[in-house]
Amino acid sequence: MATPPPSGPQQPQGNPFTPPGEPQPQVPGQSQAQSYPQVPGQPYPSQAATQPWGQGWGQGYPALQPPPPVNGLAIAALVLGVLCFLPGVGLLLGIVALVQIRKKGERGKGMAVAGIVLSTIGALLMTLAFTTGGARDAWDGFRDAASGAGTTFSVEKGECFDAPSGSLEGYAYDVDTVPCEGRHDAEVFANIQMPAGDYPGDDAVTDVADARCYDLSESYAMDSWALPDDVDVYYFTPTRQSWRYGDREITCMFGNADAEASLTGSLRQDETTLDPDQFTFLEADAVLDEAFEDVPDTEYVEDDLPAHKEWAAQVVDALDRQTAALRAHDWEARTEKAVTDYAKALDDAREEWQGAADASDAGTFSDHWDKAHRLTDGSKAVTAREALGLATTPPTYDEEGAEEAGGGEESDAQV
Numbered sequence: 001m002a003t004p005p006p007s008g009p010q011q012p013q014g015n016p017f018t019p020p021g022e023p024q025p026q027v028p029g030q031s032q033a034q035s036y037p038q039v040p041g042q043p044y045p046s047q048a049a050t051q052p053w054g055q056g057w058g059q060g061y062p063a064l065q066p067p068p069p070v071n072g073l074a075i076a077a078l079v080l081g082v083l084c085f086l087p088g089v090g091l092l093l094g095i096v097a098l099v100q101i102r103k104k105g106e107r108g109k110g111m112a113v114a115g116i117v118l119s120t121i122g123a124l125l126m127t128l129a130f131t132t133g134g135a136r137d138a139w140d141g142f143r144d145a146a147s148g149a150g151t152t153f154s155v156e157k158g159e160c161f162d163a164p165s166g167s168l169e170g171y172a173y174d175v176d177t178v179p180c181e182g183r184h185d186a187e188v189f190a191n192i193q194m195p196a197g198d199y200p201g202d203d204a205v206t207d208v209a210d211a212r213c214y215d216l217s218e219s220y221a222m223d224s225w226a227l228p229d230d231v232d233v234y235y236f237t238p239t240r241q242s243w244r245y246g247d248r249e250i251t252c253m254f255g256n257a258d259a260e261a262s263l264t265g266s267l268r269q270d271e272t273t274l275d276p277d278q279f280t281f282l283e284a285d286a287v288l289d290e291a292f293e294d295v296p297d298t299e300y301v302e303d304d305l306p307a308h309k310e311w312a313a314q315v316v317d318a319l320d321r322q323t324a325a326l327r328a329h330d331w332e333a334r335t336e337k338a339v340t341d342y343a344k345a346l347d348d349a350r351e352e353w354q355g356a357a358d359a360s361d362a363g364t365f366s367d368h369w370d371k372a373h374r375l376t377d378g379s380k381a382v383t384a385r386e387a388l389g390l391a392t393t394p395p396t397y398d399e400e401g402a403e404e405a406g407g408g409e410e411s412d413a414q415v
Contacts, residue, residue, distance in 0.1 A: 067107070073097035074108030077115025087126060090119030155236075155251055157191055157220075158268060160184040168234045168255045180266040185255060186234060187267055189220035192250040199243040205250070209235040213252035221254070221267045222274070222282040224289060226391035231267065232257040277335055278388050284325040288376070291318035301369075302362035309365065312357035315372075319350040335387040342384035349375035 074097035080090030094116035101109050155161055160180035163172060168186055178184050192212055194205065213235050221227050236251040254267050271279050291314050296307040326343045352372035359365035377394045385392050 068105050069107065071097045071101050071104075071106040071108040071112065073100065074112035074115065077119065078111040079115075081115040081118025081122065087119040087122035090115050091123065094119060154191070154249060155188045155253075157188055158266075160187045160263075160266070167259055168253070169259070171239070172236060180268075183262045183264050185262055186253040187255075187263060188251055188253045189268070190216035190252040192216075192252065194238065194248040194250065196248065199238075199240050202237075202240075205237045209237055209250045209252070213250070216252055217254070218286065218289070219270065221269050222279075222286065223269045223391055224285075224395055225385070225393060226269060227267065227395070229396065230257050230261065231255070231263070277329070277332060278390060280325065280329045281339065281384070281388055281390070284322045287322045287325070288315070288318045291315045300362070301365050305359075305362050305365065308362075309357050309359065312353050312359075312365070312369075315353045316350055316357060319346055319353065322346060323350075335384070338380075338384040338387035342380045345375050345378060345380035 073093045077090050077094035077097055080086055080093065094112045097108060097112035097115075100106065101112065155175060155177065158180075159177055161175040161177045162185045163175055165172070166185070180187060190213065192208065194200075194208065213233055217233055218224070231254050234253050234255045236249075236253070238247040238249065254263065256263055266273075269282070274282065291311075294311055294314060296304050296311055298304045298307070301308050323343045323346050326339055326346075331339050349372045352368045352375065356365045356368035356372065359368060381394075382392050
């Protein structure tokens with residue numbers, strides 16, 4: 001019969017590694033009742049009897065506390081400050097963020113301070129831009145970029161194209177080049193390079209286009225009789241934004257005066273498409289056409305008779321130069337007689353213009369003007385043109401005598 005264990009918590013008796021029913025090994029000098037088994041990996045349990053059975057060894061560690069969160073307004077203030085976008089909002093968010101960080105113990109003080117500093121700088125720069133006109137440039141650049149007008153493109157002289165929008169007015173960011181033989185929106189007849197330097201302004205660029213595109217159209221389409229009445233002069237001009245990317249080109253072009261209509265076939269008639277006889281005839285005619293363009297800008301002759309008489313004298317000089325050019329050329333046999341007869345008709349027209357230059361009153365001036373007009377664009381001119389293979393239908397004129405062929409006023413678009 002086994003001896004009862006002492007009172008209090010006891011270690012279990014016996015060797016746990018000894019099979020049941022086998023005698024327990026004895027330690028010399030100790031009785032069986034005082035023997036405690038040694039658990040592998042543990043020290044001798046001399047104090048084991050004083051500890052509760054099953055208690056774990058060692059001590060627990062305190063739980064880790066998470067760091068305080070970063071203030072969201074501080075982040076927003078920093079972002080707005082870096083982007084220089086809405087500096088007033090960035091400044092306000094930075095101040096509010098500092099107050100919240102102080103109360104809640106959150107992180108992000110450095111972000112809030114940086115946002116305040118950058119937003120303050122942005123506000124100062126924006127104020128400076130408004131006071132110096134830079135804000136308008138920035139807005140123009142944003143508007144042009146949003147519409148695609150900040151891009152640049154070039155269309156060469158003699159090329160035809162279709163506008164993606166179908167219109168030659170407003171902003172253009174690109175065009176589709178097409179053969180001139182078919183239907184197209186426009187035909188380019190000149191490119192004008194603006195001088196380097198700062199952007200001169202929309203009005204200055206438009207003035208250059210108005211003055212030069214019309215003149216250059218006459219050297220591209222030399223036969224004014226062949227230019228359809230529904231053709232108008234248009235142009236592309238640089239914008240303030242495209243100027244910053246090096247765009248200095250004004251593109252002059254023919255288009256239909258009706259925005260819904262188009263052109264068919266090329267309008268080009270110059271030294272590249274005309275034979276020598278045609279070119280000489282039209283070049284001589286251009287001398288007279290240039291003089292006609294200087295007609296005084298008054299509704300009636302009597303409004304400024306002296307100016308009209310001075311203009312008539314200029315026409316006389318132009319007729320002298322025109323007939324001299326026609327007689328100096330060596331014409332082919334099939335066209336020589338028709339051109340010679342036309343030159344004689346111009347001599348008669350010269351006499352009428354001289355009479356207009358010497359007129360004492362508006363009525364006499366107008367009588368000479370009417371007779372001269374019939375001689376200038378009369379049957380002799382039609383016969384000579386027919387022999388040369390040129391257009392034979394005279395252009396129409398308005399009440400002041402200005403030629404209407406080619407449409408009305410110029411129109412513009414911007415690149």
